Amino acid sequence: xxxxxxxxxxxxxxxxxxxxxxxxxxxxxxxxxxxxxxxxxxxxxxxxxxxxxxxxxxxxxxxxxxxxxxxxxxxxxxxxxxxxxxxxxxxxxxxxxxxxxxxxxxxxxxxxxxxxxxxxxxxxxxxxxxxxxxxxxxxxxxxxxxxxxxxxxxxxxxxxxxxxxxxxxxxxxxxxxxxxxxxxxxxxxxxxxxxxxxxxxxxxxxxxxxxxxxxxxxxxxxxxxxxxxxxxxxxxxxxxxxxxxxxxxxxxxxxxxxxxxxxxxxxxxxxxx
Numbered sequence: 458x459x460x461x462x463x464x465x466x467x468x469x470x471x472x473x474x475x476x477x478x479x480x481x482x483x484x485x486x487x488x489x490x491x492x493x494x495x496x497x498x499x500x501x502x503x504x505x506x507x508x509x510x511x512x513x514x515x516x517x518x519x520x521x522x523x524x525x526x527x528x529x530x531x532x533x534x535x536x537x538x539x540x541x542x543x544x545x546x547x548x549x550x551x552x553x554x555x556x557x558x559x560x561x562x563x564x565x566x567x568x569x570x571x572x573x574x575x576x577x578x579x580x581x582x583x584x585x586x587x588x589x590x591x592x593x594x595x596x597x598x599x600x601x602x603x604x605x606x607x608x609x610x611x612x613x614x615x616x617x618x619x620x621x622x623x624x625x626x627x628x629x630x631x632x633x634x635x636x637x638x639x640x641x642x643x644x645x646x647x648x649x650x651x652x653x654x655x656x657x658x659x660x661x662x663x664x665x666x667x668x669x670x671x672x673x674x675x676x677x678x679x680x681x682x683x684x685x686x687x688x689x690x691x692x693x694x695x696x697x698x699x700x701x702x703x704x705x706x707x708x709x710x711x712x713x714x715x716x717x718x719x720x721x722x723x724x725x726x727x728x729x730x
Contacts, residue, residue, distance in 0.1 A: 458611045459487045459531045463523040470517050478723045481510060485719030488534050493714045494606045495538045495599065496545035497591035499678060505541065506718045509534045514722075531621045535607075539599045539622075547595050554596045554643045561589070561647060561657045564665030578663070580681050581672045582688055586650070586659045587679055587711050588671060593643065594708075597636050604629060605636035609705040637704070644704045650692045651703045659688050680715045 461483055468476035488509050492502035513530050520526050594602050607618040619629035644651040649658040666672040695706050
């Protein structure tokens with residue numbers, strides 16, 4: 458999931474500022490993507506990413522094998538995100554899957570055709586899908602959540618994910634199996650992208666999302682400049698998959714989240730030097 462150039466790692470460890478900057482740029486996006494899926498809130502994910510990048514920068518000297526730096530960085534990020542004391546703003550809601558299902562059933566409304574044909578509205582509907590899938594993950598505890606994120610979203614092998622989480626492969630498989638079972642059960646009964654019989658549809662959540670302030674037309678929250686997903690097409694594609702694969706396909710349909718946190722860190726370091 459995190460791949461770093463061993464030569465850059467070696468040069469950064471020896472004090473090469475340009476190599477360190479390149480290393481941070483290589484790290485910022487995958488670390489932020491992991492943090493977003495763990496914390497489900499962009500500002501909280503940015504804070505966590507900054508903390509993780511600083512940990513990595515300040516502990517580069519502890520790496521024994523430059524070729525294994527990517528795996529080490531993932532280990533640092535995973536340990537931080539699972540163990541951090543502070544809950545994100547979405548985690549603080551302490552939603553169970555039942556709570557979340559009830560919330561999604563509230564305020565469903567079919568939008569006007571004119572609305573759904575708008576590019577701005579299409580972006581908002583995509584945002585609803587992204588926000589929903591991220592919030593869904595927070596219904597899992599952090600240990601199960603990161604097992605699911607590494608295994609089913611980032612498609613790491615059991616051995617790779619177990620090493621990142623510093624647990625045995627058998628323990629990892631147990632966590633992943635439990636997380637996968639809970640997520641799959643939820644989306645099959647609740648999510649209209651995954652299941653024909655489920656009542657919730659992203660477009661039906663538009664009015665409620667606007668009223669609650671979760672979505673603002675023309676002001677995308679996830680850095681979307683254009684609709685990343687054609688929701689009806691995605692719905693069709695996912696429903697053609699075997700049931701056990703649909704939840705992971707839904708999660709993987711989210712875009713890569715952009716961030717410049719690493720650049721900001723390097724700017725601060727430059728000013729202090």
